[in-house]
Amino acid sequence: MNVNIEKIVLQNTPLNAQYISNKTQKEILSIYSTKVRKRIRDEIGEDGKFCILVDEALDDSKKEQMAIIIRFVGCDGHIQERFFDIVSVHDTNSSTLKSDICKVLGKHNLLVSNMCGQGYDGASNMRGEWSGLQALFLNDCPYAYYIHCFAHRLQLALNGAAKEVGLVWRFFSMLNNILNFVSAFAKRHSKLKLTRQAEIEELLATGRLGTDKGANQIRCLQRPGSTHWGSHFNSIRSLIDLFGATKTLLTDISHNGPTSQFRGEAEGIKISMLSFDFVFALKLLDKTMRFTDFLCQELQRKS
Template identity: 30%
Template sequence: MSPDIVNDQIKLIADSVLTNIIADIRKVHWFSIIADEATDVSNKEQLTVCIRWVDDDFCIYEDPIELIQLPKTDAETITRELKSCLGKHVLPIAQCRGQAYDGASNMSGHLNGVAARIEKDVPAALYLHCFAHCTNLCLQTVGRKCVVVRDALDLVMEISQLIRFSPKRSTLFSDVQKELGACSVSLKPLCPTRWTVRTAAVSAVLSNYSNLLAALEQINAETHDDYGRKAGGYLAQMDKFSTFFGLKLAHLIFSGTEQLSLTLQGKDTTIQEAVNATELAVKYLTRLRSDSTFVDFYSKTVEEAKELTSDPVLPRYRRPPHRIDDGEAPVLFSDPKSYFKQQYFEILDLLVNELKRRFQQKRGLPVMSVLEKTLLDSANGKFCALELPEEFDIYNSDLDLSRLKIQLTMLPDLITTHNTNSKVPIKKVTNVRTICDIINEPGKVMFSEVIKLLKIFYTLPVTTSTAERSFSALRRLKTFLRSTMSQSRLNHTFITFIHKERTDSVDEKDIAKTFISANDKRRKYFGNV
């Protein structure tokens, strides 16, 4: 078949899949926009658009619907393209109830960003900065400010590139592993953008520390070029205790925050679960910030480093230049332990403060928190029926607020009725999902406004992880050997690749009929199907 015929068939399948998705979204009335940008292999800026929606059973869906090639990445262009995309798929922007982007100024600017421009047209389209992206930015800031962690991470990246990018050096490292028999874990690449997945790379270097020392020494002795000199420099750096301490400290920090990131990347994650996970991570880091915890950590690190590095020493004191010297007495440390204690406490303080600062969003988060609190208080019998919080005013067109107040006051009775018929009674409602499960039970049809409120609550996105995952699909589809494919073909293959289950359920006979009926030549050749 010719490329044109293949493209026609892919287009028909993609259109069928996309038509079914859009039809399901229209049934539920409300949706949210999730968007993110990336550069493809042909150096073109691609904007992926995902729609988040909730069905009648409170199941959450996040469906990528289009890749848009952007001529410019300014807020005006992106806003225009997003509105055009929604209009093309007959999704009224007036029904948008949430937005999730990264924290770039063109997306999140409070005056002329994409979120602000859409909020001017639709005040109920609340914007939330992706929580997973916030976590990544926190670690990025901390990793650059703490000296020992910054130097250790740079070393991990350099060593990984030195070993992994050369078949000869990779083989040499594997031979050293087999000879010493200390560890068989391979080195992992250090992701330059996703700081929350660096634990594996740091852990691999720590596990292979003795192997790396032997391999670098051999490379330095046998290789007489730039790589040999680099190996010698890395070897000298790994011989320092500060490097080993920085690796252990980075592993301690990243392993804890990686669990937070994994929680925030789920599409079913609600604002309540995201906030709780963040608070739990802050408590964990705060608990680490104690003298006893540091003493244990430092003692174990010194013990492990005895046969791997030199003894701990204080860094050489350098006088600041006169132009920046303010005349204050310099901070001098009495021993190496006090210096490393300062580094340990500094990174924990920086990270805790960054998490608190970045997760205190002043736009969509307060409204989402009020919705959640109102639902939970109502279910536990703490709701005052006199008036709803003022944050509900933006939903005047979506909810009958007078009926909603009555139904919220009746929620405790619904919980009581459930307890009488259940073997495991509910003492206190602490999760909005519990209300959804009870309302979903047969016969609970008198809480229409509460159901609408729950759908709006779950429609609000917390993360842009689905949009970011779609870039993995883009990387598989548009490769170096297929870098010149048209935007139309890219979109059609993208839709069929992402939505595999819907693609498998497409009626092949309907596709064949549509394909044949496209022109007279096909009808004469194939006949009636």
């Protein structure tokens, strides 16, 4: 379909060439990424000031990698954030991280002296006052001020405070048990969705449920993350929406489960889920976390 490609490719290669080998695919991706980085570099400008945001990013094999994001003011005067590169690191020593970041920046003619901000998490190797990554960059560029993400700090504070409250700790422990049991098998997962679908249809038929755009979607139970407090709120909201369907599924398994172990486990989880303490904590956290979730979202706005 493209005349230029046809002249080069179809006339100079075998007709059965498909270009789907792993090596060829990586070469194509490398060309794309190079062009994207060049475009970002052009957006920043020759002497443009920029900030870096760095965080850990594990791949599927759990290999440690470093994600680098560039933040700058674009030609239109608006703040832009661009994912720039992901680098494999053999250790997370601050000097090693600095060396790898400088290599990436230097490769694209981005001067460290033009850096005017650093954004990392609160790990000691990143925020250390004397030998942390932020301190090493400050030695080279005194205006590269370090900021620990406010939303991340809030989430860490919420996690720390919640773990000190017995009722809350027991609630999230029980919530994980429910998620593990329901999501252990695809069959249970599918049955939960079918039960929820039947529940929605019944509520719609009796007029007890609205029909707004985007409403009444069949959701799944969501698992809370260890440091992402916003995911805890999403997990609570999903359980509230699927509370009736989850209870029905657990009742069915406790009566018709394949083994006595499954039946007993389902009955025990159902009893705990219907207990006063669990339901009270569910409603209490739903109310309080609406405020904390709103604050987390506000702290992540570009302004």
